[in-house]
Amino acid sequence: MSSKSPLYRKVAGDLRTAIAAGEYGSGARLPAEDELARRYGVSRGTVRQALAALRADGLVTSRRGARRVVLGGAARLQSFAELRSFSRWARSLGEEPGGRTVAVDPARATEEEAHHLQVPQGARVFRVRRVRTLSGAPVMVERTTYPERIGELVAALPVDAVSHSEQLELHGVLFTDAHHTIDVVPADRDDAGLLNCPAGQALLRERRRSTDPAGTPVEWSEDRYLPGTVAFTVHNSTATSALGRRLGED
Amino acid sequence: MSSKSPLYRKVAGDLRTAIAAGEYGSGARLPAEDELARRYGVSRGTVRQALAALRADGLVTSRRGARRVVLGGAARLQSFAELRSFSRWARSLGEEPGGRTVAVDPARATEEEAHHLQVPQGARVFRVRRVRTLSGAPVMVERTTYPERIGELVAALPVDAVSHSEQLELHGVLFTDAHHTIDVVPADRDDAGLLNCPAGQALLRERRRSTDPAGTPVEWSEDRYLPGTVAFTVHNSTATSALGRRLGED
DNA sequence: GTACAACAGTTGTCCGTACAACTTGGAGCT
DNA sequence: AGCTCCAAGTTGTACGGACAACTGTTGTAC
Structure with a gap:
């Protein structure tokens, strides 16, 4: 059956569920890109593409020199x-x-x-x-x-x-x-x-x-x-900025 | 003097100002990646990285097979x-x-x-x-x-x-x-x-x-x-989802 | 004319390599 | 103990190539 979804998506999905399952608790450090590449049998570029998706969702941080860290609290973000x-x-x-x-x-x-x-x-x-x-x-x-x-x-x-x-x-x-x-x-x-x-x-x-x-x-x-029924949640970072504030001129 | 900012950032900035200056009006199609790569003297990968930033900001669409289209209306998004x-x-x-x-x-x-x-x-x-x-x-x-x-x-x-x-x-x-x-x-x-x-x-x-x-x-x-003073604006797309809706349990 | 088919153009995915920039932890010294 | 410094580890940037998947257009056949 196998899907037609690209490789990096599967990797991203796998990491997402691993995080959701608590394999990497809040504050834990993810394996290095090379390690993940080896583990999944894909190239580092593909792993990076998957991780970029997680970062955009606010699931992990990333900075040069250090391993990625799982961001707690953000929890469940709707697709x-x-x-x-x-x-x-x-x-x-x-x-x-x-x-x-x-x-x-x-x-x-x-x-x-x-x-x-x-x-x-x-x-x-x-x-x-x-x-x-x-x-x-x-x-x-x-x-x-x-x-x-x-x-x-x-x-x-x-x-x-x-x-x-x-x-x-x-x-x-x-x-x-x-x-x-x-x-x-x-x-x-x-x-x-x-x-x-x-x-x-x-x-x-x-x-x-x-x-x-x-x-x-x-x-x-x-x-x-109606107030109290829903709230909007947004995640943003220096990497991917999507939220803004505007003067309310209407 | 030249800055220490990475190449893809300069390309992205350049494209951003070009769009803001109206060189590519709303609905216009951007040059192809190969063309941009030639024009800036960089590799296609670098151009793609720049374009990904614009897409995350909601400035352009992108889909397989067709050139990128400038999204009007979104206008100015704060950093x-x-x-x-x-x-x-x-x-x-x-x-x-x-x-x-x-x-x-x-x-x-x-x-x-x-x-x-x-x-x-x-x-x-x-x-x-x-x-x-x-x-x-x-x-x-x-x-x-x-x-x-x-x-x-x-x-x-x-x-x-x-x-x-x-x-x-x-x-x-x-x-x-x-x-x-x-x-x-x-x-x-x-x-x-x-x-x-x-x-x-x-x-x-x-x-x-x-x-x-x-x-x-x-x-x-x-x-x-205070109501009427500010509004929050968010852009999201299937590519980069950062916004969510939540039940308001408080 | 209209529908279908072929084709060139374009973006998406994936691989590989190399180097730069930064963080971390430990070795060694004071 | 505390400090500096170095080396290993890790991510960021940039290059290159190859093929897959899709779009829009052109042209042909009916």
Whole structure:
């Protein structure tokens, strides 16, 4: 059966599970690259590629001259797939994801939408509003705008489809990059009704712009979470910087 | 004069400025790796290392078979240094950072602090409370716990020192990795007094654990921002995943 | 015209080598 | 004991080559 996944991925996966299994406790030093290369029967370059992946996930440090050290605490970091899909994320935690599509509206792109989706202003887009639940309780309201091509696929989905992203994947729509902005906003009347909370309630807001492998925007979304239900975690290092802080001009 | 920075960094920097200068507009395709290698007189491997950095910053996509595409919109992403230091970040935006140290207390590590700093419970630590301002207006309250070694350095700083992190750097204390958790909490009495806002006001909370190159924790901090003042931005992709979502158990 | 097939172009993976830069621990000296 | 200094160990950087896998385009056949 053997998979078609590249060698360095297998090595990375193996090391990941070894760390998760506690073979290398927090603060422990990993074997040297040469040693790992020998052990797995691969070249040092391949080992380095695997270790770069672990470092990007914040699992290990690395510095010249010394062996790599396992970083404790970071613990479990979701994969990109789990982050992209609310459903997948929830299921991986043993929670039962639910969703109710409130509205699917064909519309004309506003200036903001046009900018983020890189389409001309006034172009045809689809606006989708959904309420997401964990084990039945509403947790998040999701307002997504899709360009026409993608929106048509979404509009064709049944209203009770739990995971839109998984359905889109089946149609060959891939999400590979996303840019997120996280801040706080008060709930408006609409949020309050959908989330069953008082208007003005502070919500954790995540705005997201996702693109496909070719760099074409495929969604522009604004999600609002009830406080206390989820938190966002980020790891960054001098090696791979992905997090930033921004003035909140809105 | 020439610097001691590695080759691939110069290439990456050059490409970054070229993109920023609009030489490759949003959606444009970068030259092929071979072409860049020829142009810079370096090997393809070095070019790939440079491009990997750009990809990690979310500046370009990359997929097998097709040339790399410049991702628009992501725009300016702060460097790790700017994220680490409130002062540096503020100054890079033309704002005047300020700070007031409210208290520096030697203390015994609580269970939580001990866990995050990887010291025995009850070990000597220093708790520092500061109010941070932008152009005079209070924006954030920062509650940081340092292990004894670092805390002693901080305690010796003048109360009106604007940037603690820059001072620590001068003493050879390096921060290379950080793990962040972002969510929302209501302001307690203390926050309200320091930030001059009503108690119960929702604040954007960032909890942070920073480590040095050896993987030793050097700070554990909880920062609370007034809403509307800052937002956090994150880029992630299937290639480098650093962002995650967490159940908010606290 | 439309669909299919071949082809050139491009990035991903993997190997090998060599040297530079840095850390660590121990030997040896005071 | 404490200090300096050295040597071994380890990661970072850079080169080179080869092939696999995929994309976009071109051109052919129907």
